[in-house]
Amino acid sequence: MKCPSCHYNGTRVLDSRPVEEGRSIRRRRECEECHYRFTTFEKVEELPLIVVKKDGAREEFSKDKILRGLIKACEKRQVSLKQLEDTVHDIETELRSQGTSEVQSDVVGEMVMERLAAIDEVSYVRFASVYRQFKDINVFIDELKDLIKKERL
The missing domain is CATH 2.40.50 (OB fold (Dihydrolipoamide Acetyltransferase, E2P))
Known part of the structure; x- marks a missing residue:
């Protein structure tokens, strides 16, 4: 060298x-x-993982993009940066272990939401409101009801 x-x-x-x-x-x-x-x-040089957006556009998987979204959702909450970094790493590891070079964006979004719900429910609702593009308060209330049902199981 x-x-x-x-x-x-x-x-x-x-x-x-x-x-x-x-x-x-x-x-x-x-x-x-x-x-x-x-x-x-x-x-190790990893092969690029491509995320296919809802409109068919393709972009390279970005750990930083997911981390930024998680940080925003967890603002002023008792969630450490390490927890969020570990979450992003877990998501990337799971996606790469599937053995495919492309993944649908909604799969990534659902993985993020599932893990965020386990970390902090308020952050989960914040993230879901943006990710699922809540149009009105009723959709928001429905999401909260679903979260409460899952918690009781």
């Missing part, structure tokens, strides 16, 4: 350790020429 300081093409690895729960490897390197030390990360 080229040294980022002097561009010499020889470096040696001083230390390697797994990070991100074993999904990446952090390597500490040193240039053999100028002795500059730097860090690199090695990660």
Whole structure:
């Protein structure tokens, strides 16, 4: 690997350790020429996962987009960022384990809602109101009734 300081093409690895729960490897390197030390990360290159929208448009699966939506839904609630990041990771893992390169957006949305309901009901209702585009208060009330029924089971 080229040294980022002097561009010499020889470096040696001083230390390697797994990070991100074993999904990446952090390597500490040193240039053999100028002795500059730097860090690199090695990660498996995953095939893109494509989300097919309701209108047929396709876009690459975005963990950040889901995380932003979860953060917005959980504003001012007692939900940690780690819980939300773990939720997004679980969703991505489940989608990739299905062995397909494309997934419908409504499948992703329902996965998010299912997990959010288990974390925080208020955040779930906030997310559902945007995701399901509640048109009036009656739709909102119906969603609350469904949530209460599920809770009693």
